[in-house]
Amino acid sequence: MEYLENLGQKAVEAKCELQKLTETVKNNALQSAADALVRETERILVANAKDYEIAKQNGMAEGLLDRLKLTPERIEGMAEGLRQIAELNDPVGEIMESFDRPNGLHINKVRVPMGVIGIIYEARPNVTADAFGLCFKTGNAVILKGGKDAFYSNAAITEVIRETLTQKQISADAIQLITDNDRAVTTAFMQLKQYVDVLIPRGGAGLIRAVVENSTIPVIETGTGNCHIYVDEDADLKQAIPIIINAKTQRIGVCNACESLLVHEKIADRFLPALGEALKENSVEIRGDERVRALIPDATDATEEDYGREYLDYIISMKTVSCVEEAVAHINRYNTRHSDAILTENTEHAEKFLQGVDSACVYVNASTRFTDGFVFGFGAEIGISTQKLHARGPMGLRELTTYKYMIRGNGQIR
């Protein structure tokens, strides 16, 4: 694949250049890119209208069409995102540790850029600017492969940013977009190990799986969330309903929404009828076990498959359990290592849950919806990691860096 080789080589050249830029230069470029996006709104909207028309003709679903569509406000939002990234501290260069060895070697562990980051995503043009901003700020070159349904939009946004970089005398190859939409090219991109240091897929479970199965580049898996809330026997039940309604319905299609509910059997009688009412008022369909169905007449039968599903819809699975240990075991079996919560006033149960549940984020008495780089105060987010290598949970700027050891001696031999 000569096309990809060429892209890879250019990214490597850009990476070497980016690593030398000062924070001020990077921030100025980000501000200029933000201005340029706003200035070129018309051009981006024209490109986006083309994508939108084609997608509509191809029968794209309403929800996806909405994510594809750009407006002047949304472009302003993209620009604002870049400006916010410019305001954040650059983590690169931080001396993470410093130590001397008995033989006189002085060792510094220094935070450095990853190098070249690959991002594979779906038809969300805002990711284009966003991913560029985060990678650029951390001194990484980025190669983007966006969904083909957003092809013209992504190309326009990329062009505007590249023009800005060129004006600033920075290598435009800091951001490259793969414009060949052949599936074989995408697969080959996942194996461009010689040039790409890390691959981050952003999108649905199918996309993530395809990347994990085909990539030889190290992957950070993001975003699939089968999040649970466990209502303990010692829960504050008045607090429980608003938390569950928030976690389930505040935004239905996001990875930190609650998809499954566990309820201690001792409080089922008292709690489930009221909860059933509240969920019904919010148009949430319930799929539960026998006990749940006995107490919530509208509930249908939950299959084994239901417990493992990320609905991203007005549906919730529900199960009664006999103790916190059973809740933890169920969650560890079915969750996606994303976010899970216990509602309880019992600190011993809370502690068991915090220790036992194997997730990036484990909550006590709060909605799972808080798993988010902005909410955590990172100022930005490239995604939510659901694996355990490198980064777990919300990933901000720091998670786009690695480190190296710089070792200074005066002739030491072993």
Add this chain to the structure above:
Amino acid sequence: MEYLENLGQKAVEAKCELQKLTETVKNNALQSAADALVRETERILVANAKDYEIAKQNGMAEGLLDRLKLTPERIEGMAEGLRQIAELNDPVGEIMESFDRPNGLHINKVRVPMGVIGIIYEARPNVTADAFGLCFKTGNAVILKGGKDAFYSNAAITEVIRETLTQKQISADAIQLITDNDRAVTTAFMQLKQYVDVLIPRGGAGLIRAVVENSTIPVIETGTGNCHIYVDEDADLKQAIPIIINAKTQRIGVCNACESLLVHEKIADRFLPALGEALKENSVEIRGDERVRALIPDATDATEEDYGREYLDYIISMKTVSCVEEAVAHINRYNTRHSDAILTENTEHAEKFLQGVDSACVYVNASTRFTDGFVFGFGAEIGISTQKLHARGPMGLRELTTYKYMIRGNGQIR
């Protein structure tokens, strides 16, 4: 693969139990396992003799036979390794960060075990005890797949450890050995993603490549080292020769040995003849560019392929360069992101090299042989990571852990 499913399920059960053990319990178990290895020396030696005989009949090379062979001293060494691990601080439970958000959420970033670690290695039985010790200390269950040539040795060592754990009323499945040597089983193991959190191959470049290409589990690549030394125009040439001889010949088959040498053209005339003599005295064959060959009569022609090779032998490739930038570019093209050194008294050149070379460990005026967990003071080492995700360079106990966010609220919704 029912066999692997079963192994995976047992590892997950063991993992949950291990996470609850106190540091004292873990340390006592490690000490007991060390005692048991020594006590059962005869049993292990009998098993090892079986492996050794078969390997010899199969015509295994001398160097590999030596790595396979166990002696009472080597078994004592394995036990001593476990005792040393018991002495180290347990990194699990460390609160890495702690912060409060404006909405009242209290967030702790807490160091936790990875969970289940898979290790694939070659015919080195000492890795069996070593990998167990490191994983166990950090609360991880380990599934081992050792080289089939060390099958009986690995099985005996694993049995002794499992017996000890059972006596200590700890799940023996904290260590499991894959005893089916079918290649298809090993490949399936690399895809046991549902149960295994991270896979660490330990061995030669071929093994690492096979794992990277076949695994769907996140992999930490270790150990391939095409390490460079660049002798700058401002090097202390008296210091340079001992460093190069040390890095090349102190131990020939290790990943941090020097495989390639770059020399500034301005000092070539003064330096190369003496260096050529010193390398010849140490039986090192030189493959160099035209300039090198003109100054060292015994040197043969270095091909493009030579510059990319990890010889692990008494051979070194050599090239003259015109500046530090050319050295950095050459190294970044051919190295394996392991360890590279500059020899110079010029701080500006040293800085350029430290910043520019993309390796886990970058040295100024010291031998590359220092890239090692023990030398770095980590007290132990599971391998040297040559990738950029999660861990880079020597990996000790801390690098076998991940983190999770524990978030405590009092009813927060979004």
